[in-house]
Amino acid sequence: MIRVVLPPHLRTLARVEGEVELNISGQATPRAILDALELRYPMLRGTIRDHATQERRPFLRFFACQEDLSHGLQDAPLPDAVLSGAEPFIILGAIAGG
Amino acid sequence: MSGVRVLVGTRKGAFILTSDGKREKWEVSGPHFAGWEMYHLKGSSADPNRIYASQTSGWFGQIIQRSDDGGKTWIQPGTPPGEPTTGPGGMPKGESNKFVYDISAETGKPLTTHQWYDGTQHSWEFKRVWHLEPSLTDPDTVYAGVEDAAIFRSTDGGKSWHEVSGLRGHDTGSRWQPGAGGMCLHTIILDPSDPGRIFIAISAAGAFRTDDAGKTWKPINRGLHSQYIPDPNAEVGHCVHHVAMHRARPKTLFMQKHWDVMRSDDAGDSWHEVSGNLPTDFGFVIDVHAHEPETIYVVPIKSDGEHFVPDGKLRVYRSRTGGNEWEALTKGLPQHDCYVNVLRDAMAVDSLDSCGIYFGTTGGQVYASANAGDTWAPIVRDLPAVLSVEVQTLP
Numbered sequence: 001m002i003r004v005v006l007p008p009h010l011r012t013l014a015r016v017e018g019e020v021e022l023n024i025s026g027q028a029t030p031r032a033i034l035d036a037l038e039l040r041y042p043m044l045r046g047t048i049r050d051h052a053t054q055e056r057r058p059f060l061r062f063f064a065c066q067e068d069l070s071h072g073l074q075d076a077p078l079p080d081a082v083l084s085g086a087e088p089f090i091i092l093g094a095i096a097g098g
Numbered sequence: 099m100s101g102v103r104v105l106v107g108t109r110k111g112a113f114i115l116t117s118d119g120k121r122e123k124w125e126v127s128g129p130h131f132a133g134w135e136m137y138h139l140k141g142s143s144a145d146p147n148r149i150y151a152s153q154t155s156g157w158f159g160q161i162i163q164r165s166d167d168g169g170k171t172w173i174q175p176g177t178p179p180g181e182p183t184t185g186p187g188g189m190p191k192g193e194s195n196k197f198v199y200d201i202s203a204e205t206g207k208p209l210t211t212h213q214w215y216d217g218t219q220h221s222w223e224f225k226r227v228w229h230l231e232p233s234l235t236d237p238d239t240v241y242a243g244v245e246d247a248a249i250f251r252s253t254d255g256g257k258s259w260h261e262v263s264g265l266r267g268h269d270t271g272s273r274w275q276p277g278a279g280g281m282c283l284h285t286i287i288l289d290p291s292d293p294g295r296i297f298i299a300i301s302a303a304g305a306f307r308t309d310d311a312g313k314t315w316k317p318i319n320r321g322l323h324s325q326y327i328p329d330p331n332a333e334v335g336h337c338v339h340h341v342a343m344h345r346a347r348p349k350t351l352f353m354q355k356h357w358d359v360m361r362s363d364d365a366g367d368s369w370h371e372v373s374g375n376l377p378t379d380f381g382f383v384i385d386v387h388a389h390e391p392e393t394i395y396v397v398p399i400k401s402d403g404e405h406f407v408p409d410g411k412l413r414v415y416r417s418r419t420g421g422n423e424w425e426a427l428t429k430g431l432p433q434h435d436c437y438v439n440v441l442r443d444a445m446a447v448d449s450l451d452s453c454g455i456y457f458g459t460t461g462g463q464v465y466a467s468a469n470a471g472d473t474w475a476p477i478v479r480d481l482p483a484v485l486s487v488e489v490q491t492l493p
Contacts, residue, residue, distance in 0.1 A: 007157070008133075009155065013174075042176075043174045045177065045196070046160070046195045047158040047159055047161070047195070048158075051159075051193065051195070051196045051197075052198050057157065057158065057159060060157060060158075093157045
């Protein structure tokens with residue numbers, strides 16, 4: 001079971017409160033998490049990855065275990081602590097403002 | 099008793115303001131979609147309970163929302179929660195926030211490029227929906243005007259969108275360029291007398307018309323004069339801010355251009371200036387009285403460098419002669435220390451016997467007049483900056 005933390009606006013869109021828990025069959029990678037997330041919550045399609053390019057939207061980042069995974073390979077294995085559910089996979093919106 | 103429902107899009111959510119036919123007491127509902135930019139909401143004239151809304155974010159992109167109960171509840175039409183994500187054939191269901199530009203069937207490459215700020219050619223990139231225009235007859239058909247400028251159509255209630263690419267494929271596309279607010283298609287007018295005729299306007303390309311339901315388009319900018327472009331009388335490149343039409347006279351169009359208020363009586367084939375005695379002819383909104391096709395409204399803005407009303411006075415100007423002769427409407431509006439703007443989609447009229455006029459400001463006020471502009475009162479004073487105002491006249 002993998003825990004995913006969404007930004008507040010995406011929790012509202014997906015109509016969930018708190019963390020999302022996902023079961024990933026096969027290799028757990030950032031791409032697999034996003035695929036599973038969008039399958040369960042189709043209203044999130046296009047909000048994290050661009051519809052056409054499937055690239056991460058520029059003002060979002062992926063973090064886990066205090067590491068920025070945003071620029072890593074999207075098919076790279078996730079840390080063991082994420083796989084075990086000890087640590088969440090965090091989708092974070094950029095802070096903007098004054 | 100009949101009533102009105104005013105749909106307000108703001109920088110930080112949507113608000114729905116309702117009243118009976120007297121338009122004196124108002125109920126305020128919202129914020130809906132709190133924290134999101136709500137560029138535009140518009141109800142279907144074929145089914146008043148059907149409302150479409152454009153919800154956007156620099157972080158999360160474009161969302162299309164739909165209500166089937168007059169704004170009480172909302173869904174993302176392609177992807178309602180809890181439903182299977184694929185249809186009976188296994189194909190993915192429509193994705194209501196997916197706007198993908200057409201490519202050339204022959205080459206597989208983009209249809210065209212447009213001019214960037216520095217004059218180089220640039221690929222089209224979808225950013226957001228500026229305007230939603232429901233069909234006059236079918237609640238499930240709706241048009242979307244988007245940035246970068248293009249028009250999309252949905253015929254399944256907003257579940258899926260397909261580009262009407264004859265517009266963007268027009269041979270002037272490579273000469274279109276973004277205005278300061280981006281290269282947006284912000285105005286869509288459906289001709290009630292001719293289902294095949296649609297008018298659109300783009301900043302900064304100009305106005306266009308189709309007479310065959312979107313297959314082919316032509317620029318309709320003859321008579322526009324814009325000093326800020328290399329050829330002031332060019333076929334395209336004019337920064338049209340908004341266009342309005344009265345249902346009873348679909349060949350007469352009124353335009354607020356970047357500078358100049360313009361009029362056409364031949365469906366846009368030619369234009370002439372009707373700025374007349376306005377204190378400034380820069381502005382964004384323009385609208386037509388519901389029952390008097392020669393009565394029009396604008397809100398003059400000081401200049402393109404100072405996007406606020408002149409002299410600290412918020413004044414709506416009304417012409418009862420289809421332009422040229424204008425009177426200031428000030429009763430109930432602030433006449434000192436006011437420095438707000440009124441954006442292009444932020445004025446609307448109802449169709450009650452005594453025509454109501456509504457507009458919203460970047461200062462968060464929504465003003466209403468139940469007597470065609472003679473007197474005004476704020477419905478709300480302290481919303482986030484208002485991006486759009488539409489009104490539904492309810493039976």
